[in-house]
Amino acid sequence: MTPKFEYSQVVKEDIQQLGNILEQCFLMSPGESEIFFNRIGLENFRVIRAGEQVAGGLATIPMAQWWGGERVPMAGIAAVGIGPEHRGSGAALVMMQHAVKELYAKGVPISTLYPATQRLYRKAGYEQGGISSTWEVPTQSILVKEQPLPVIAVRADHEIFYELYQQHARLNNGFLDRHQGIWQGIFKPHEKEAIYTYLIGRAEQPQGYIIFSQHQDQDGSFIRVRDWAVLTTAAAQSFWSFLGLHRSQIKNVRWKGSATESLTLLLPEQTAKQKATSYWMLRVVDVVKALEKRGYPLGIQAELHLEIQDDLLAENNGRFILSVANGRGEVTSGGKGEMKLDIRGLAPLYTGLFTPQQLQLAGQLDATETARFAATQIFAGASPWMADFF
Template identity: 65%
Template sequence: MTLQFQYSTLTQSEDVELLGSILDQCFLAQPGNSAAYINKVGMENLRIIRQSEQIVGGLATIPMGQWYGGQRVPMMGIAAVGIAPQYRGTGAAIALMQHTLNEIYAQGIPISALYPATQRLYRKAGYEQAGNRCSWEIPTASIQIREQSLPLQPVVPIDLEVFYDLYQKQAKLINGNLDRHSFIWQQIIHSSENERVYAYLIGTGDRPQGYAILSQHEKEDKTFLLIRDWVALTSAAAQSFWSFVANHRSQIDQVRWRGAAIDVLRLLLPEQTTTIKSMQTWLLRVVDVTKALEKRGYPSGLQAELHLEVQDDLIAENNSRFILSVSQGQGEVTKGGTGELKLHIRELAPLYTSLFTPYQLQLTGRLEATETALDTAAQVFAGVSPWMPDFF
C-alpha cells in the first residue's frame, strides 16, 4: 500500500497553500491559518505525501531535545499530521509516518514525540503513551500565600533570551521537558489582538531564581490569569510566585497553569483547592534503540546490566537483543545478550520515559521478564514522572 505514495520535503512555495488548505480542513482552522503556521515552522520542516502527483497530506517535523535522567536526548517532534478527507483510509497516514520515521532514523535522531488525535494510527507506527501535560486551575482567593521574599521585575519589552538559561536549569531536572525549538518559545509569547502578554523575573537582576510569563482573560463573566510559562529554581522563588499570583485576587477569579499530573507547586498551598482542568497524554517513539539508551541519563550510584529483546516491525536495526550497561550515570549498549526482558518497541517508550514501571507494563501482557530483569529495569529507569508544559 505504501508504494503508491511519494514522500518528500515541502520545497515549492505554491504547495504551501495546497497543504495549508488540507490542514485547515483537518483542524477546523480559519482559511489561511495553516499556511501561516507552515511559514512559522519553516518550509524545510514540512513533509508531504502525494498520490499521482497530487498532495494528499503532510506533517511538520520540529527538531528539539528532551531531558531524561538529567541528559538531553535529541528528539524530533511531529505535529500537524493531516490527510485530505477523500484519501483517509487508503493507508496514506501510516505511509507518511513510516517514511518520516525512516528519515528520522537516517538522521541519527534517537526518539520522536507527538500529541495524538488518535492513538491507533501512531501505535501502528511504534509510538506509545509516554508522559502528560496537565492544565491546573485554582480560585485566586484560595491561594492565601502572602509572604513574598523575592522581588518580581517586569521584562519590557519581552526578551526571550533572558529566560533561556533559567528554563534549561529547571527542564534538565524533569523527564520529558523540552529543549525547546524557537517556534515553541514564540508560541509562549504569541498574543492575539485583544490580549497582552506580561513577563516577570523572580529575584534580583544579578541573581534571578525564576520567572513567570502570563496573560489575563475574561470568559463567560469569569476572569482568569493564564500562566503561560513558569520556572522556580528555589523555594523562595516558588513562594514568591504564589504570592505574586495571589495578589491578583481583587480582579482575577481563577489562575491556570501547566504542570505535572502530581504537581509540586500544589504542595505549597494551604488547602487542596486545585483541580485539573484538562490533561493530555503525549506519545513517544524510540527510533534508534542504541542511541536512545546511550544518550539518556541514569541514577548516578547505580551499576547494572540489563538484557533487552526488542521487537520493531518498522526499523529492522531495532529488532534485536541489546545489553544495556549502566555505570556512573551513563549507559553503554552492545548487541546480543540473553534477552531476559522482552518487549515491543511501543512498550519501551513508557519504560524509557519513566511513565510506568516494568511491573506495571507487565500487566499489559506486552512485556515479559524474569524477576531479576524486572528489578534491574525498575532501578535503571527510576526517575521523575515525565511531563511537559508545551504543546506542539
C-alpha cells in the same frame, strides 16, 4: 509499502494545497497556515502524494528532550493532516512510517507527538510517554502571604528566559529543548491579548519567571500562565504569593504542570484541581542512541538484558545489553534477552511513565523478576511531563 503513495519534501507548488489541507484539518482561518509554515520552517514539512495530488502532510520539528538530566535529540511530529477525500486510504500510516524511517536515517534517537488518535501512531511504533496536565486554582484560596523574592516586570527578552528555562528543564524528565517556533508561540500574543513577563528574584540573579495573559470565559476571569520556571523554594513561594495578589480582579489561575504537581504542596488546602490531562506519545527511533544518550540515576550500577522487536526498523531488532554506571548507559549487542518487548513497550519504560511491573501487567513486556528489578532501578526518576503543546 503501498506503491500509490509518494512521500517527499515540500516544493513550492505544494504549499497552497498543503496549507488548504492543514487549515481544514485544524480549523484554522484562511491563510493562517502561512504563519505556521514560517514559525516551524517549510524545510521541516513533508507531504504524502496520491498521484498528482497532495493527500496530506506533517511537520518534523528538530528539538531535544531532557531525560535523566541529559539532552536527547528528538523530532517532534506536528500538523499531521490528511485531506478528507484521502482519509481511510492508509495515507496517514504510510506517511508516518516514512517519517520514522527518515528520522532513523538522520540519526535522531527519539520522536514525540500529541495524538488525535492513538491507534494510528501505535501502528508506527509510538506509545504513551508522558503527561501534560492543566491545573486550576481559585486565587482566593492561594493564601501564600510570604513573598521572599521581588517579582520584577521585564520586557520579553528571550535570552534570560531561555537560560532560566534550560535550568528548570534539565530537572524535569520530558521537558523540551525548545524549537524557536515554540518560544515565538509563548511570547506572541493573539489578537486583543496582552502578555505580561516577570522575573522572580533580583534582576542580576533571578530564580525563576512567570509569563501570563488574562482572560474571561463563562466561569469568570482567569490568568493563563503561558510559561513558568522556579528554581528555588523561595521562587516557588514568591510565584504563589504574586499570583494571589490578583485575587481582587481575577477568579482563577490556570497553569501547565505534571500529573503529581509539587507546586501545590505550598498551598494551604487541596483547592488546586486538574482541569485537563492528555498523554503525549514517544517512539524510540534508534534503540542504541536513545539508551546511550539519556541520563540515569547516579549511584546505580546495573545491567539489563533486552530483546526488542520493531516491525518497521529492522536495525532495532534483536538482543541488547544496557550497562548503567555513573549516571550513563552503554549498549552492546547480545545478552540473555531477559526482558522481551516490542518497540512500543520500550517507550513508557524509557520515559519512566510506568514501572516495569505495571507494563508487564498491561502486556507491554515480559521479563524475569531480576530484569524487572534492574529496569526499575535504571529508569527511576520524576514522572515525565511537558509544559508545551505542538
